[in-house]
Amino acid sequence: GNSVTQMEGPVTLSEEAFLTxxxxxxxxxxxxxxxYVQYPGEGLQLxxxxxxxxxxxxxxxxxxxxxxxxxxxxxxxxxxxVSDSAVYFCALSDRGYGQNFVFGPGTRLSVLP
Amino acid sequence: EAGVVxxxxxxxxxxxxxxxxxxxxxxxxxxxxxxxxxxGQGPELLxxxxxxxxxxxxxxxxxxxxxxxxxxxxSTLKIQPAELGDSAVYLCASSLRGDTxxxxxxxxxxxxx
Numbered sequence: 001g002n003s004v005t006q007m008e009g010p011v012t013l014s015e016e017a018f019l020t021x022x023x024x025x026x027x028x029x030x031x032x033x034x035x036y037v038q039y040p041g042e043g044l045q046l047x048x049x050x051x052x053x054x055x056x057x058x059x060x061x062x063x064x065x066x067x068x069x070x071x072x073x074x075x076x077x078x079x080x081x082v083s084d085s086a087v088y089f090c091a092l093s094d095r096g097y098g099q100n101f102v103f104g105p106g107t108r109l110s111v112l113p
Numbered sequence: 114e115a116g117v118v119x120x121x122x123x124x125x126x127x128x129x130x131x132x133x134x135x136x137x138x139x140x141x142x143x144x145x146x147x148x149x150x151x152x153g154q155g156p157e158l159l160x161x162x163x164x165x166x167x168x169x170x171x172x173x174x175x176x177x178x179x180x181x182x183x184x185x186x187x188s189t190l191k192i193q194p195a196e197l198g199d200s201a202v203y204l205c206a207s208s209l210r211g212d213t214x215x216x217x218x219x220x221x222x223x224x225x226x
Contacts, residue, residue, distance in 0.1 A: 004155075032213040043117075043204060044156070044217040051213060089155050093213050100169060101146070101206075101215055103155035 004104035021075040023090035031092040033073040038087045117218035125224045131193035138207030148204040
């Protein structure tokens with residue numbers, strides 16, 4: 001079945017540090033890939049997405065590139081801020097198999113001033 | 114545009130009691146999802162609707178959980194009777210049919226005591 005694996009957290013960084021959160025996936029079809037963010041006490045918000053190989057999703061300084069050859073979708077940001085502290089979820093949606101979203105376990109990021 | 118609305122935000126009940134959660138999706142969204150999110154984990158699909166039809170309920174514990182989406186708009190998820198292990202956040206999401214992006218509500222945090 002389809003699955004998503006993320007690097008375990010928590011990740012603690014100083015403000016302005018470089019961020020990478022690794023994500024790899026297993027899918028039987030040709031999925032779309034997503035990063036969702038969850039701030040404390042809130043629901044999930046879409047951060048960025050990519051629908052085909054080599055696409056780069058970007059938003060709010062975050063980027064991720066759909067790498068079909070390595071089945072990866074790593075999240076990066078060049079300079080994190082305290083306000084980026086949240087839990088980040090990598091997810092896939094396989095339209096060929098019902099469009100159910102499959103999520104990774106989440107990675108908690110804490111950014112210190 | 115209003116987002117996905119869920120109620121209540123919080124619910125505390127005693128074990129063996131019934132509980133119900135309500136979700137109003139984004140207007141025009143045909144696909145509605147209910148997800149379960151345990152503490153420190155990623156969301157897991159319970160049921161997916163296309164309009165009023167439940168097209169994937171394979172992960173719904175049907176001995177105690179039920180759901181309905183009358184008229185293909187609002188949806189209700191019910192647990193009867195609740196168990197201690199049902200304590201979690203219940204998330205509702207919606208998306209356009211054929212679209213790849215799901216929008217999430219803020220969730221209902223259930224505590225069973």
